[in-house]
Amino acid sequence: MQRKPKIGILYAAIMVASSTLWGVVNGWLLYYYLPPTGTPLVPAGLFGLVMLVSRGINIAITLPIGYLSDRTRTRWGRRMPYIVGGAICLPFLFLLLWMPPHAGESIWNLVFLALALIGFNVAYEIFQTPYEALLPEIIPEEKQRVNTSAWASGFHLAGAILAGFAGPLIENMGYLRTAFVFALVSAPFLFIPLLFLREKNGGDRFLSKTSFRESVRSVFDSRPFRIFTITYALFWIASTFVLESLPYIVTEICQLREAATVYFFLPAVLVSLICYPLVSWAANRFGKERVFAASLLAGAIVMPGLMALGEQIPVPLILQGVFWISLQAAVLTGAQVLPTAIAAEITDLDKRRTGQHREGTFFAVWGLLDQLAAGVGSALLPLFLLLGRSAEDPRGPLGVRLLGVAGGLLLCVSFIVFQKYEQPAEEIHNPDQK
DSSP states (O other): OOHHHHHHHHHHHHHHHHHHHHHHHHHHHHHHHSOSSSOOSSOHHHHHHHHHHHHHHHHHHHHHHHHHHHHOOOTTOSSHHHHHHHHHHHHHHHHHTTOOSOSSOOHHHHHHHHHHHHHHHHHHHHHHHHHHHHHHHHOOSHHHHHHHHHHHHHHHHHHHHHHHTHHHHHHHHOHHHHHHHHHHHHHHHHHTGGGTOOOOSSOGGGBOOSOHHHHHHHHHTOHHHHHHHHHHHHHHHHHHHHHHHHHHIIIIISOOOGGGHHHHHHHHHHHHHHHHHHHHHHHHHHOHHHHHHHHHHHHHHHGGGGGGOSTTSSSOHHHHHHHHHHHHHHHTHHHHHSHHHHHHHHHHHHHHHHSSBOHHHHHHHHHHHHHHHHHHHHHHHHHHHTTOOSTTSTTOSHHHHHHHHHHHHHHHHHHHHHTTOOOOOOOOOOTTOO
8 A cells, every 4th residue: 555655755756866967957057168257168159059959959859759658668668768778878978068178268168068968968858758757657646646746846856955065065176076976976866766666567558559740749739738838838948047047146146155055055945845735735725727827926926036136135145145046936836846747637638538648748748848948048048148147247247137037027928828728628538439
């Protein structure tokens, strides 16, 4: 009777590794290659192009990976070969990101970064899409899915805590040694749970029997899924703005050292953990769709507050920054916890309607828009920084501040889009029906 909760916890524990590695990449890669002071390692105008190209390649492979995982048939199941293969490559490619060949600005650094980042993103996609598609199969009960989503969010925050220590480690050890530390810490969370996760056998009759084009078209034909994925993509662009600009917020707006980023991560994580029970209660009481929408609206109101942080307020800058990031974490808890449960419900209804398991294709489309959103966010962010990224610039960190306004507008649009979401009606597939 305890197997399902344990499997859910093991499944969710993998989020520590992926959250840690991506937290370091999102939080420090831009800062490493384009420091606010000193010599950049790559041309500033081309950094965004590299980010966009790497995401573009991900987009090209996301749907084929999801579709292939729906149709793969091995003794280990449909998803596990992809999950294990991607997991093996991730730590090594993560290390390469911090090994540019030249100490100063160089086009070869840009080429190296492009290759390493493309490899890291591809390995992550090979791992991530089948991993997400595995959830509806190994956790079929709705209540356990909500619990697993909560565990996954908790482990995601644990990874964010670990990534938050990147600042102090970088200050004392440098970027490359810090990368080695994070690769070693993440490895157990990445590999140990995979020793215990098992796919169900005897499910060959549920393998997707449609062609690649038909499978993708059927996913896009689902209006609830279209609305949901567009909403989440807008939310993720806004989140990218905050995650990747946090070192600039700490050093250039709050005028602290890099090591102080940990003081921003920890309160935000603690606030999110406190909010989890409230989100679960509210989702059960009012419905997860309403709570998700309310979270987006609250985030749209809070995020532009970044513009107000400054010495004109008679409160220490560190307290202003910590309050803003903690409030942001609190109001967006619902938008972070509930999407997986919403997506799993949509794939369940498709399975009952068609009699086929196409979770891989559904989650691949979601991942595709997620990758596109992250790529767009990463590509736009350096353009904002051109408007001012340092307190020493004539305009100060104006571009960093404007990211809060842009993120708030995106969250507002995502809230408006999600108002068109309607829970899909359940249609049960009957193979005997003529």
